[in-house]
Each structure stands twice: as structure tokens, then as C-alpha cells.
Amino acid sequence: MAEVVLKKVEKVYPNGFKAVHGVDLDIRDGEFMVFVGPSGCAKTTTLRMVAGLEEISSGEVWIGDRMVNSTPPKDRGIAMVFQNYALYPHMTVYNNMAFGLKMAKIPADEIDRRVQDAAQKLDITDLLDRKPKEMSGGQRQRVAVGRAIVRKPDVFLFDEPLSNLDAKLRVSMRVRITQLHKELKKAGQNATMIYVTHDQVEAMTMGDRICVMDYGKIMQVDTPLNLYHAPANKFVAGFIGSPAMNLAEAEIISKDDQVFVSLNGEELLLPEDKATKAEHYVGQKVWFGIRPENIAINEAAGSGLTGKVSVVEQMGNEVYIYFFLGEQQFIARLSGESNSRDFKALDYGTPTRFFADMNKCHIFDYETEQNIFLQ
Numbered sequence: 001m002a003e004v005v006l007k008k009v010e011k012v013y014p015n016g017f018k019a020v021h022g023v024d025l026d027i028r029d030g031e032f033m034v035f036v037g038p039s040g041c042a043k044t045t046t047l048r049m050v051a052g053l054e055e056i057s058s059g060e061v062w063i064g065d066r067m068v069n070s071t072p073p074k075d076r077g078i079a080m081v082f083q084n085y086a087l088y089p090h091m092t093v094y095n096n097m098a099f100g101l102k103m104a105k106i107p108a109d110e111i112d113r114r115v116q117d118a119a120q121k122l123d124i125t126d127l128l129d130r131k132p133k134e135m136s137g138g139q140r141q142r143v144a145v146g147r148a149i150v151r152k153p154d155v156f157l158f159d160e161p162l163s164n165l166d167a168k169l170r171v172s173m174r175v176r177i178t179q180l181h182k183e184l185k186k187a188g189q190n191a192t193m194i195y196v197t198h199d200q201v202e203a204m205t206m207g208d209r210i211c212v213m214d215y216g217k218i219m220q221v222d223t224p225l226n227l228y229h230a231p232a233n234k235f236v237a238g239f240i241g242s243p244a245m246n247l248a249e250a251e252i253i254s255k256d257d258q259v260f261v262s263l264n265g266e267e268l269l270l271p272e273d274k275a276t277k278a279e280h281y282v283g284q285k286v287w288f289g290i291r292p293e294n295i296a297i298n299e300a301a302g303s304g305l306t307g308k309v310s311v312v313e314q315m316g317n318e319v320y321i322y323f324f325l326g327e328q329q330f331i332a333r334l335s336g337e338s339n340s341r342d343f344k345a346l347d348y349g350t351p352t353r354f355f356a357d358m359n360k361c362h363i364f365d366y367e368t369e370q371n372i373f374l375q
């Protein structure tokens with residue numbers, strides 16, 4: 001059981017490149033925290049500093065009640081699961097899982113109990129005599145997770161553990177890891193998990209909270225729902241959500257005591273609560289954001305926009321309509337009843353009326369890119 005706290009943590013690599021800039025983060029005991037962000041944003045570097053595999057240039061890392069800046073990885077109470085599994089090729093699954101415990105001089109019967117128990121949790125009991133090369137990628141990754149479980153760590157660290165698996169396996173492993181977190185909690189082992197991924201769907205489905213990073217800085221730490229409904233800035237808005245939020249330059253204008261977003265020559269009326277915040281921006285440029293799922297093709301649903309259809313993707317229960325507003329490409333994601341219509345009939349370039357639900361829109365300051373509705 002352990003809280004993990006980072007205080008003003010920085011990383012400057014020996015070549016002088018500053019990868020992590022003053023990161024402050026408090027990960028609660030038993031929490032599933034996901035680090036997410038684009039390639040190169042320093043998710044792995046940050047995780048490796050918690051693990052002790054990368055030196056901290058300045059700041060402090062705490063695990064439980066210990067400051068661990070100079071504690072070797074093996075004494076930090078952590079277990080790490082890597083993307084490439086990092087199994088010993090010459091050892092059986094059983095011995096891969098047992099190895100660390102043998103080194104720690106744990107009695108053989110206790111080792112056996114822990115290995116059997118982890119194997120059962122991960123459904124790999126039948127594979128205990130196999131060597132890594134005799135297994136699929138998904139099975140190897142389960143062994144790698146098993147090897148972490150048997151150590152009963154306070155903190156599990158996962159570094160993109162599913163990126164080498166195909167799409168279907170990724171989904172089933174993702175569910176298994178989330179389940180494991182819950183099972184351990186139920187069994188009284190309140191394991192803190194820190195999970196690095198660049199896949200925002202993994203982040204949204206697995207995290208109790210998500211830490212969104214960009215260029216070595218934290219952009220927002222929040223629950224998946226809050227990130228979705230109240231992104232702190234334009235970066236988080238564009239990163240969380242699939243397909244991503246539509247974002248475009250717009251202007252705030254006022255007419256007859258009402259406040260509008262002027263977008264590509266059309267005026268979209270803001271509801272009263274949003275208008276109150278936006279009226280300070282009248283006459284100014286802003287970033288306007290609307291999620292694809294908040295655009296409809298049904299007149300009752302909101303303020304109108306005329307776009308030119310570019311592509312229609314119709315799949316099962318959903319339709320994605322890509323359309324241009326001037327030079328800017330937007331996506332509308334329609335589901336439910338909208339589906340009864342054959343949208344494929346919309347030709348490339350057809351002028352079409354779309355409707356944005358302005359209760360769900362977001363507006364970001366043009367310079368600071370912060371969400372003006374959260375200020």
C-alpha cells in the first residue's frame with residue numbers, strides 16, 4: 001500500500017535535453033493512474049524515475065513514507081511490466097515468475113503458492129512449463145504481469161504493456177489488468193498502479209485518474225469524465241475523445257444582448273451560462289471546440305452550420321461525416337436513429353446543414369489556450 005508523490009521532479013538528460021519540467025503529482029494509495037500523451041512527452045521517463053531506472057535531476061519522489069531518490073529499484077516496493085515483456089528466454093514460465101522471489105530468499109512453498117495463485121488469476125496455469133518462445137505475445141504479456149503480481153509490490157508500473165499486441169488482444173488484456181486491480185483491492189492488497197500509454201482509449205477505460213502530458217509537463221490530472229467534459233485547455237480537448245474534438249479559430253460577437261460564436265461566417269448562439277463567461281471575449285479571436293458526437297444533422301438539435309461533405313464512413317451503429325467549413329475539416333459522429341438513413345448518398349462537396357449543440361461546446365482563450373468556461 002503506497003501513495004506515490006512527485007515533487008517538482010525534473011529530468012535533464014546528459015546531452016542537456018530537459019525532458020521533464022517541474023512535475024508535481026500526488027498518486028493516491030490504491031489508485032490506478034494513467035500517464036497519457038503523444039510520443040516523446042516524457043511518460044516513460046517519468047515512470048522510470050519512479051522505478052529508479054532513471055536518475056532524477058532535481059525534485060523528490062516519494063513512495064509511501066519514504067523519499068526514494070537514492071533508493072535502488074529493488075528496494076522501492078515496485079514491480080514493473082515492460083512493453084517487450086523482458087522474460088528470461090531460457091527459463092520456464094514458472095521459473096520466470098519464481099526467479100525474483102528465489103533471489104529474495106522467499107521459502108519454496110510460499111513461492112509455489114504465489115506462482116500458482118498468480119497463474120490462476122491470469123489463466124496461465126496450463127503454460128507454467130513452457131518457455132517464452134513457445135507462447136504468443138498475449139500469453140507472454142500475461143506471464144510478465146504474473147511476475148509482477150507474485151512480488152506483491154506496493155506499486156505496479158506498466159510501460160505501454162499492450163502496444164505489441166493486436167487490437168483484439170489489447171482489449172482483452174486491458175480488461176484483465178483493470179480486473180486485476182479490482183481483485184487485488186478486494187483481497188486487501190490495495191495496489192497502486194501507474195500505467196503509461198499513448199492510447200487515449202486505454203487511458204479513458206482504465207484510469208481512476210489520468211495525467212495528460214505534453215512536452216514534459218502535466219497538462220491536466222483528472223478523472224476520465226472530467227477530462228472529457230471539462231478539458232482544462234485546447235491540448236487536452238484535442239487529445240481526449242475519439243474522434244478528437246473539432247477545433248477551429250472563431251470570434252466572439254454580441255448582437256441584441258446576445259453572445260454568439262462567429263465561425264466561418266455563421267453565428268452560433270451561446271446559451272446563457274456560457275454567454276456570461278464569453279462576453280469578456282466579445283470582439284476577440286478564440287478557439288471554438290465541439291465534439292463530433294455533439295454535432296447532428298437534425299435541425300432540432302442546435303445552431304446551424306453549412307459544411308461541404310468530404311467523406312462519409314458508415315459503420316454499424318455509427319456514421320462519421322467529415323465536412324469542410326471553409327478550409328477547416330470537421331467531423332460529425334452520428335448514432336442511434338440517424339443511422340436509419342443512408343448517408344452514403346451524400347456526395348463529395350454537397351452543401352449540408354449541420355447543427356452544433358452549443359450547450360456542449362468549449363471555448364479556449366486564443367493566446368493561453370485555457371478553457372474560458374473553467375476560469
Ligand SMILES: Nc1ncnc2c1ncn2[C@@H]1O[C@H](COP(=O)(O)OP(=O)(O)OP(=O)(O)O)[C@@H](O)[C@H]1O
Binds near residue numbers: 017041046
Ligand atoms: N537517453 C536520452 N537522452 C536524451 N534524450 C532522451 C533520452 N531518452 C529520452 N529522451 C528524450 O526525452 C523525451 C521524452 O522521452 P520518453 O521516452 O520519456 O517519451 P514518451 O512520452 O515515453 O514517448 P513514447 O510514447 O514515444 O515512448 C523525448 O524527447 C526523448 O527523445
